[in-house]
Structures are given as structure tokens and as C-alpha cells.
Amino acid sequence: MSASIKRKILNDPVYGFITIPNKLLFDLVEHPYFQRLRRIKQLGLSEYVYPGALHTRFHHALGAMHLMGEAIQTLRSKGHPVSDDECTAAQAAILLHDIGHGPFSHVLESCLLNDVPHEAVSLLLMQDLNRQMNGTLDLAIRMFEGTYERPFFHQLISSQLDMDRMDYLNRDCFYTGVAEGTIGADRIIKMLDLVDDQLVVEAKGILSIENFLNSRRIMYWQVYLHKTSICAESMLIQVFRRARFLIQQGATDLVASPAFLLFLTEDISLSRFRRHPEYLQAFTQLDDHDVWFCLKAWTTHSDRILSTICTMLVNRHLYKIVLAKEPLAPELFGEIESQLRKQGLTDEELSYFMVQGQATNAGYLPSGDTIDIKLKSGQIIDIADASDLPTIKALTNIVRRHYICWAKDLTDLSVAAQKPEFSR
Numbered sequence: 001m002s003a004s005i006k007r008k009i010l011n012d013p014v015y016g017f018i019t020i021p022n023k024l025l026f027d028l029v030e031h032p033y034f035q036r037l038r039r040i041k042q043l044g045l046s047e048y049v050y051p052g053a054l055h056t057r058f059h060h061a062l063g064a065m066h067l068m069g070e071a072i073q074t075l076r077s078k079g080h081p082v083s084d085d086e087c088t089a090a091q092a093a094i095l096l097h098d099i100g101h102g103p104f105s106h107v108l109e110s111c112l113l114n115d116v117p118h119e120a121v122s123l124l125l126m127q128d129l130n131r132q133m134n135g136t137l138d139l140a141i142r143m144f145e146g147t148y149e150r151p152f153f154h155q156l157i158s159s160q161l162d163m164d165r166m167d168y169l170n171r172d173c174f175y176t177g178v179a180e181g182t183i184g185a186d187r188i189i190k191m192l193d194l195v196d197d198q199l200v201v202e203a204k205g206i207l208s209i210e211n212f213l214n215s216r217r218i219m220y221w222q223v224y225l226h227k228t229s230i231c232a233e234s235m236l237i238q239v240f241r242r243a244r245f246l247i248q249q250g251a252t253d254l255v256a257s258p259a260f261l262l263f264l265t266e267d268i269s270l271s272r273f274r275r276h277p278e279y280l281q282a283f284t285q286l287d288d289h290d291v292w293f294c295l296k297a298w299t300t301h302s303d304r305i306l307s308t309i310c311t312m313l314v315n316r317h318l319y320k321i322v323l324a325k326e327p328l329a330p331e332l333f334g335e336i337e338s339q340l341r342k343q344g345l346t347d348e349e350l351s352y353f354m355v356q357g358q359a360t361n362a363g364y365l366p367s368g369d370t371i372d373i374k375l376k377s378g379q380i381i382d383i384a385d386a387s388d389l390p391t392i393k394a395l396t397n398i399v400r401r402h403y404i405c406w407a408k409d410l411t412d413l414s415v416a417a418q419k420p421e422f423s424r
Contacts, residue, residue: 039287363395
């Protein structure tokens with residue numbers, strides 16, 4: 001099949017028509033590793049808050065690839081040379097940047113993968129794809145790792161103003177209907193420039209960057225860290241925790257796909273991923289469907305803790321949650337514990353039905369990579385110094401929210417009510 005035939009135009013609801021411009025990018029999209037992203041939702045359990053949030057990592061990766069092409073065209077138009085090979089490599093790198101996400105993304109990282117970051121898994125999968133494709137991803141991998149001699153490519157892939165954030169804010173805003181999250185990505189991209197191969201934003205774009213940072217903060221607290229999403233994810237973590245405990249106790253009746261059962265059974269670190277290719281291959285078989293199948297199947301499991309939480313999640317009977325800026329009073333914990341004990345819960349059971357934690361967010365952290373503004377004088381300054389909005393400087397602070405969520409009334413569930421009481 002000729003390269004010209006492998007040029008595809010897709011209709012995207014966010015950007016209109018977008019193009020897969022060449023054979024390499026087409027082959028990457030067609031590969032099973034990338035097609036798996038169709039089966040992983042971008043926002044996990046956020047659909048319990050925003051019913052329209054059903055878009056996938058597949059959508060997001062294609063959108064980020066499109067924006068990368070737009071950004072490179074902007075830089076070319078301002079006299080910065082970018083070869084076709086560099087353009088293709090940058091688009092390949094951003095296309096594959098999320099290929100290492102597992103089902104329910106960060107929930108999986110924290111409780112099944114021994115805190116293995118998805119970026120590390122993405123790199124391993126990119127290296128595997130590179131072997132399959134005879135080294136055609138060498139340049140893309142260097143850009144992804146940040147080892148290529150032109151650093152702006154890595155900044156476009158992974159920074160505080162990268163095409164990843166540009167697309168997910170645009171797309172998540174669109175599908176959730178949270179209009180306050182609108183960022184004006186087109187204008188920001190048109191304002192991009194380079195100084196010594198470092199990414200900068202023209203001074204005319206300061207207002208757009210201010211809006212971008214404020215919108216990101218809004219989206220985090222209104223969508224990504226919405227209290228209902230936190231609650232649902234906390235319940236899902238307890239499901240994984242209970243399933244792993246039962247397996248460690250010798251349970252053999254937990255129905256699951258072979259790949260998912262492997263990750264429930266074994267403690268898999270990044271070093272094991274690197275040393276044993278079979279773990280990476282098993283990972284490529286995982287998607288949201290594996291988890292939802294288990295949640296449904298386990299609603300009738302003989303273990304009351306597991307079946308109850310699964311039933312609650314499947315039917316959206318969620319725990320109650322209290323979210324606060326300050327640490328919660330010990331008296332509140334005591335009162336909730338007393339309520340749960342009146343329902344007959346033991347100490348072990350209590351730990352599954354009362355969960356506490358913290359959610360943190362910082363809109364902008366100049367201590368890492370910065371968003372640099374190029375003034376008309378040619379001077380380069382940080383957006384926090386260029387902006388006259390006090391809110392931008394406030395965004396550099398890490399904001400914490402303390403929470404506790406618990407099963408307020410287990411007897412409200414008709415399915416659970418038909419099961420025997422918890423053993424004491």
C-alpha cells in the first residue's frame with residue numbers, strides 16, 4: 001500500500017477535520033497498542049458527575065497529534081526551520097505519550113502497578129514499537145525523553161504548556177460541558193515562538209496564558225478532583241485492595257481476565273516491567289472493560305465486602321464525602337466510625353467503608369519548567385512575573401483538600417439488604 005493511500009482525514013468534534021498525514025503515523029494509529037486506547041476513557045469515573053464525559057484516550061491522543069502539527073506550522077511560519085522528519089517524530093511522540101495508561105489511569109498506577117508512572121510504561125511501549133518498526137521511532141523517543149538537541153520539541157510534548165494539556169483541557173471542557181474551562185488553544189498556539197530553541201510565548205499572548213492557567217485550575221477542582229469523582233475512585237481502590245487481599249488469602253473464585261488477574265496477583269514494579277517482557281505484553285491486554293467486567297461479576301461474590309462495594313459502584317450508590325480546606329476534626333471521624341459500627345462492621349470491614357485522604361493541585365509550578373513570555377524588548381520573563389493578575393501568582397501555591405468518604409447506610413441497597421449481616 002502506497003504512502004499516499006495511508007493519508008487519512010478524520011472528523012473530530014472538537015477541531016473539525018484533522019489529518020493523519022503520513023504512513024508512519026497511520027501505522028501507529030492502526031497498531032493494537034494504540035487501538036487499545038479506544039477502550040480507556042479519558043476521565044475514568046467522571047461520567048458519574050458529567051454524563052457526557054465518555055471520550056477516550058484514543059480521541060485525546062489524536063487531538064494532541066493535530067495540535068502538534070498546528071504548533072509546528074506556526075513555528076515554521078515565523079522562520080524557524082523544522083524538517084519533515086522532525087515534524088513527524090514530534091507528532092509520533094505526542095500521539096504515543098499516553099499509550100502507557102492503564103484502565104482508570106491514575107487509580108491503576110497507585111494501587112496495582114506499585115506506583116509505576118504511565119510515562120515510564122509509555123516509553124517502554126514506544127521502545128517496543130521502535131523494535132517492531134525497525135528504528136523509525138528513534139527520533140520520536142529522543143524527543144519524548146528530552147535528549148534531542150532541540151529542547152522545544154520536548155517542551156511541546158511534556159511541559160506546563162504542552163500539546164497534551166492543550167488538548168485535554170479543550171476536549172474535557174467540550175465533553176463535560178464545563179464552559180469555564182475553555183482555553184483558546186488556537187490563539188495560544190499562534191502566539192508560540194522560539195528563542196535559542198526554547199519555547200516562548202509572545203507578549204500578545206499573556207492574556208491567553210492567564211486564561212489557560214485559570215481554566216486549568218477550574219477544571220481540576222470542578223472535574224478532575226470533583227468530590228464525587230474522588231469518592232468513586234476511592235471506592236474503586238477499595239475494590240482492588242479487597243480483591244488482592246482475597247487472592248493473597250488463597251481465594252480462587254475471583255473471575256477476571258488472565259491479564260487483569262496477573263496484576264491483581266503480583267506486585268509489579270518498573271524494574272520487573274523492564275526485565276520481563278511478558279508483563280508489558282500483559283499490560284497491553286488491559287483496558288476499562290476488564291475492570292467493569294470484574295465489578296459486575298463480583299457483585300455476587302461470596303465476600304460481603306467485595307460484593308457490597310462492587311454493587312454500590314455499578315449502581316452508582318456512592319459513599320458520602322466531606323471535602324474541606326483544613327484538616328478534618330477528629331470528632332467527625334469518631335462520629336462516622338460510630339455510625340458504621342452500629343451497622344455491625346468490624347475493624348477490618350471499617351477500613352473499607354471509611355476512607356480518608358488528601359487531594360492536591362497547583363495551577364502553575366515555576367520551580368520546574370516555566371512558561372516564558374517574550375516581551376517586545378526581547379527580554380524573556382516568567383508568566384508569573386509578566387502577569388499583573390494576583391490570581392496567577394496565587395496559582396503557584398499547592399492547594400490541598402482534605403476528605404473523608406464513607407458508606408452512610410449500607411441497608412439502603414436492595415441487593416445488599418438481601419445478603420446476610422457482616423460476620424462479627
